[in-house]
Amino acid sequence: LAKTTQPISMDSYEGQEVNITCSHNNIATNDYITWYQQFPSQGPRFIIQGYKTKVTNEVASLFIPADRKSSTLSLPRVSLSDTAVYYCLLFSGYSTLTFGKGTMLLVSP
Amino acid sequence: DAGVTQSPTHLIKTRGQHVTLRCSPISGHKSVSWYQQVLGQGPQFIFQYYEKEERGRGNFPDRFSARQFPNYSSELNVNALLLGDSALYLCASSxxxxxxxxxxxxxxxxxxVL
Known part of the structure; x- marks a missing residue:
């Protein structure tokens, strides 16, 4: 069973900021929070990973509160090409990645 | 640097046949994991190999097997194919x-699988 809960789907428009929240109430001390993006019939693409506070890279930001029981992936100024499924996972290195159904993000013009 | 490569890209088999899928990890990566993704679902873990040893196995029947070679590349083998084995097979390296x-x-x- 996936250890995370995220919305099944979200809708947005081009140029908007999109925030996808993930709940992980039973996160373990060794777990990192990892987000992947997947387009149809392609392998998941790593977006961002964090342990606590805030992480930012060239494509996204990841906000993690102090209790680490949730996290928010922030995609600034989305475009049509950001339409994809986004997966939130917990990963400790020694464990395997357990995927849920992810969040289907649809970006419209 | 090249990313993770897999071959073949597409494969069509009939029930009862055997298939071998291949994966080359990113250079320097020692761990390879295999996942099965059926339509509409997230990827499901099959195997993890690290330093040529099996380090994890998901809930898949014994028809599924894998191995990792000294150069860290890996093969996934599936025997006695069933229609339900039709899926996207993913390899990941770390x-x-x-x-x-x-x-x-x-x-x-x-x-x-037909």
Missing amino acids: LERQGGDTQYFGPGTRLT
């Missing part, structure tokens, strides 16, 4: 097996 180690996925092999 540097080690440590906390925070990112898994990078290949493009996948699309297997169709």
